[in-house]
Amino acid sequence: MLSALRTSFRISVNSLVRSFQTTTPATIDRLDHKRIPADDEGVQGEKIIDLDSVLKAKQGLFPTLESDNILYDGVPYKDLSICNIRVSHNNTVFTLTDHAGTVKLIRSCGMEGFKNTKKGTNIAAQTTAISIATKAIDRGIKNIRVRVRGLGPGRLSAVKGLQMGGLQIISVTDNTRVSWNPPRPRKARRL
Amino acid sequence: MFLTLKLLGNRHPSFIARTVFVKNNNVEDACRLINRVLGKDGILEQFRLTRYYEKPFQTRRRINHEKCKAIYNEDMERKIKFVLRKNRHEPFPGCH
Structure with a gap:
């Protein structure tokens, strides 16, 4: 009897303490919202997931003091070869270098046979990535770090293509050039 | 210690900032996470703003x-x- 009372009390306390959630409202924007896009979260439809919870839940996602010396197939992380990907609106260029930055291989969507606007598509980036991956495997490279620069249609598919080509991607780094006090940029496009 | 030296030696050491390790061969998740980090830090926004004057x-x-x-x-x-x-x-x- 007493224990039953206690459990019921505990349940009620639990329900009291339990925080309730409400979905974020779809605000009605009367202002000219076309001119200024909403806060960029990087990914569409990912706004509900809180970044902090992801960081707490998973360990070893970000580089630490020891990460330079972690071995991958007997090679420390800092000595792994690097695949630099330069993504722009009109083209995607892959450069495979060793850890010191000596260039081993270069492929771009234009070299792969895509011409003009087709160079800037994600399909072009993917096929180029697969071809450079097979070439890299021929040279005995298995594990790579990826460093991506720039935003463009081929950004995600380039990294995916490298994996599809059979390379083991250890880490993904962003190296987009962003300045907070840049020289005056070119004039805006008139649409 | 090593990290401090690396940071002192180079203002923009690569593979320290904006880096995500790929877990369980899941490249897409890593890319998504890094994009989200860039978005939260306002880097994408700054990139967009400084593309044109x-x-x-x-x-x-x-x-x-x-x-x-x-x-x-x-x-x-x-x-x-x-x-x-x-x-x-x-x-x-x-x-x-």
Whole structure:
């Protein structure tokens, strides 16, 4: 009897303490919202997931003091070869270098046979990535770090293509050039 | 120690900042996470803003609009919280 009372009390306390959630409202924007896009979260439809919870839940996602010396197939992380990907609106260029930055291989969507606007598509980036991956495997490279620069249609598919080509991607780094006090940029496009 | 030296030696050491390790061969998740980090840190926004020159009148307009939006959002959030407030032992009975 007493224990039953206690459990019921505990349940009620639990329900009291339990925080309730409400979905974020779809605000009605009367202002000219076309001119200024909403806060960029990087990914569409990912706004509900809180970044902090992801960081707490998973360990070893970000580089630490020891990460330079972690071995991958007997090679420390800092000595792994690097695949630099330069993504722009009109083209995607892959450069495979060793850890010191000596260039081993270069492929771009234009070299792969895509011409003009087709160079800037994600399909072009993917096929180029697969071809450079097979070439890299021929040279005995298995594990790579990826460093991506720039935003463009081929950004995600380039990294995916490298994996599809059979390379083991250890880490993904962003190296987009962003300045907070840049020289005056070119004039805006008139649409 | 090593990290400090590396940071001292180079202002922008590569593979320290904006880096995500791929877990379980899941490249897509890593890319998504790094994109989210970039978005949260305002790097994508800065990239977008500095691609083309923004004339002063456009900056003024944008800043004003952002201010309006922030005020509106804050008020609306408060209103919705007020409307949806719950004052009972179990806020959502039968919804476990």
